[in-house]
Amino acid sequence: MRIAIGADHGGFSLKNELVERLRKAGHEVTDVGATSAEATDYADFAKPVALGVAAGKFERGILICGTGVGMAITANRVKGVRAVNCSDTFTARFSRAHNDSNVLTFGARVVGAGLANDIVDVWLATAFDAAEPRHARRIAKIEA
Numbered sequence: 739m740r741i742a743i744g745a746d747h748g749g750f751s752l753k754n755e756l757v758e759r760l761r762k763a764g765h766e767v768t769d770v771g772a773t774s775a776e777a778t779d780y781a782d783f784a785k786p787v788a789l790g791v792a793a794g795k796f797e798r799g800i801l802i803c804g805t806g807v808g809m810a811i812t813a814n815r816v817k818g819v820r821a822v823n824c825s826d827t828f829t830a831r832f833s834r835a836h837n838d839s840n841v842l843t844f845g846a847r848v849v850g851a852g853l854a855n856d857i858v859d860v861w862l863a864t865a866f867d868a869a870e871p872r873h874a875r876r877i878a879k880i881e882a
C-alpha cells in the first residue's frame with residue numbers, strides 16, 4: 739500500500755519505528771518528517787500527508803504527535819480526508835468499516851509502541867464495508 743507518514747517531535751521516534759516496520763512488511767512508505775526530535779509544528783506534517791491522500795498520491799496517511807489531536811484537526815480541514823484519532827483497535831477497525839477513514843492519527847504520549855502497532859495493523863487490514871449502503875450514504879453527506 740502507498741502510505742504517507744508524518745510526525746512532529748512528540749511522535750518522531752515512534753514514527754521512525756513505524757516507517758521501518760511498514761517498509762519491512764512491503765508497504766511503499768513516504769516519510770514527510772520530522773527529521774529530528776527538535777520541536778516542530780504538527781500542521782507542517784499533517785498538511786502534506788492530508789493533501790497527498792486527498793489527491794490520491796497516497797492510499798492512506800498516518801500522523802503522530804503527542805496526542806494525535808492536532809494532527810487530526812489539521813488533516814480533517816482537507817476535503818476528502820477522513821482522519822480518525824485512535825487509541826484503541828475497536829475504533830481503528832470501525833473507522834475503516836463504517837467511516838472509510840483514510841488518515842489515522844494517534845498520540846505517542848497516549849499509546850505505547852505495541853498498541854500503536856496493533857492499531858496500525860488493524861486499520862490497514864480493515865476494508866470499508868461497501869456492502870452496507872448506509873455507510874456510503876453517510877459519507878456522501880460529509881463530502882457534500
Ligand code: RB5
Nearest residue numbers: 748803804805806807808
Ligand atoms: C506538542 O507539545 C504537542 O502539543 C503536539 O504534539 C500535539 O499533541 C498536539 O496536538
